[in-house]
Amino acid sequence: MRTSSRLFVGIFIGLLIGLLFGWVIRPVEYIDTAPEALRDDFRSDYVLMVAEAYLVDRDLELARVRLASLGSRPPLNFAIEAIDFGVENGFNQIDLQTLNQLAVDLRSIPPAPEIGLQ
Amino acid sequence: MTRWGNFTLIIGLLLGIAAGLFYSWVINPVEYIDSAPDSLREDFKSDYITLIASAYAATGDADRARARLAWVQITDLASTLGRLAQNRLSTGRPQAEARAIAQLAAMLGERPSPLLASPTPRGAATATPAPPSPTFTPTTTPSPTPTPTATASAPFSLRTKDEICDPALQETQIQILVLDAAGHGVPGVEALVVWDTGQDIFFTGLKPELGPGFADFEMQEGMTYSLQLIQGDGLVTGITTSSCTDIDGESFAGSWLFTYQQSTAP
Numbered sequence: 001m002r003t004s005s006r007l008f009v010g011i012f013i014g015l016l017i018g019l020l021f022g023w024v025i026r027p028v029e030y031i032d033t034a035p036e037a038l039r040d041d042f043r044s045d046y047v048l049m050v051a052e053a054y055l056v057d058r059d060l061e062l063a064r065v066r067l068a069s070l071g072s073r074p075p076l077n078f079a080i081e082a083i084d085f086g087v088e089n090g091f092n093q094i095d096l097q098t099l100n101q102l103a104v105d106l107r108s109i110p111p112a113p114e115i116g117l118q
Numbered sequence: 119m120t121r122w123g124n125f126t127l128i129i130g131l132l133l134g135i136a137a138g139l140f141y142s143w144v145i146n147p148v149e150y151i152d153s154a155p156d157s158l159r160e161d162f163k164s165d166y167i168t169l170i171a172s173a174y175a176a177t178g179d180a181d182r183a184r185a186r187l188a189w190v191q192i193t194d195l196a197s198t199l200g201r202l203a204q205n206r207l208s209t210g211r212p213q214a215e216a217r218a219i220a221q222l223a224a225m226l227g228e229r230p231s232p233l234l235a236s237p238t239p240r241g242a243a244t245a246t247p248a249p250p251s252p253t254f255t256p257t258t259t260p261s262p263t264p265t266p267t268a269t270a271s272a273p274f275s276l277r278t279k280d281e282i283c284d285p286a287l288q289e290t291q292i293q294i295l296v297l298d299a300a301g302h303g304v305p306g307v308e309a310l311v312v313w314d315t316g317q318d319i320f321f322t323g324l325k326p327e328l329g330p331g332f333a334d335f336e337m338q339e340g341m342t343y344s345l346q347l348i349q350g351d352g353l354v355t356g357i358t359t360s361s362c363t364d365i366d367g368e369s370f371a372g373s374w375l376f377t378y379q380q381s382t383a384p
Contacts, residue, residue, distance in 0.1 A: 013131055015137055022142025032157075033153040037157075042155055049186070052172075052176045057176075
C-alpha cells in the first residue's frame, strides 16, 4: 500500500472513531438550557401555566415577560402554538379556554412600533 | 508494512479523530432542541418552579402541580421551595409569587408525592415519552383535603403567645402558627417583622413538615422586634429573645410562638 493511501485509510478510520465518540459515546451535553429549547409538550404546558396564573392575577405584563423566556417572537405566537398543540393532543376544554383567554388578551395589545419607520 | 507505513497510518488516524471530534463537537454537535425542564439553567428552573406554584395557586390542581414538579426533578424540594420564596422576596419579585410557593410547599407537605420520590431518569429529553397533555384530564375528582387558604374577609387575631424554651433549637426564633376558623393551618399568610435597622417578610407554609400554617424568623439577641400579620388585626411590639433556663440551671435565649386564628366569617 502506498504511503498516501495509508494516510487516507488512517484519516478515514480516525474520522469514524471521532464521530462515534463525539456523537454517540460522549456527545455535547446541554445541561443549562433555556425555556425556548423545551420540547413542544413542555413548551405548551409552560404557556398553559402562564395562562392559568394570568387568569387569576390578570397581570398581562407579567404574562408577557414569562412568555418572553420562550424566545424573541411575539408572545401571542406562543399562545397560538400552544392552542394548536392542545387541540391536536386532546387538552381538555378548560385548558383550551384558559389558553384562548390569554391569546385573546395578548391580541388586544397593539404591536410595538418598528424602529425607523415613520 | 514498513515502520514508515505504520507511522503514516497512525498520523492519519490521529488526524481523522481530530477532524471527527471537531465536526461532532464544534461544527455539528448533537442538538438538544427538545429539552425537558430538568435541564433548564438554575435561574430558569427557579422561574419554572415559581410558575408551577403560581399556576397551582390559581387552579388548586395539586396533581398537576406534582406532575410538573416531577419533570423538574428537584432532590430536596422542601428546602428548595423555602430558599426560592426568600430569594423571590429579596429580589423584589411580586409577593404573590412567594405566597404561591408557600401554598405549594404546604400542599406537598400534606401529601407527599410518589412522583417526586421516583423521578424519571435523566435523558428524557432525547427519549420520546408521551406528551404531558394526556394527564390533563378534566379535573372532576374533588380533592379530599383541600388546602385552606386565607380569605381577606376574616382577619387573623392573635390568640396566644407562648415562650419556647427548647435547647435543641439552634437559633432563637419568632414562630407563628396561623389557623383558620376550623383550626387548620393556613399556608401563604404573609407576616412582617420590623426591627430598628430593617424589616423582613416571611410566609407560612414554607416548612410543611412543621405544618402548613407554620413559619419562623430568626431573632438576634439584644434586638427588639415588632410583628404583624398582613391579614391580621393587630401589631405585636417589643419582642425580644426570652430568658430560659436549662436542666443544669444555665440560662439561654429562647424563642416565642405566636398563634393566630381566623375569626369566624362575619
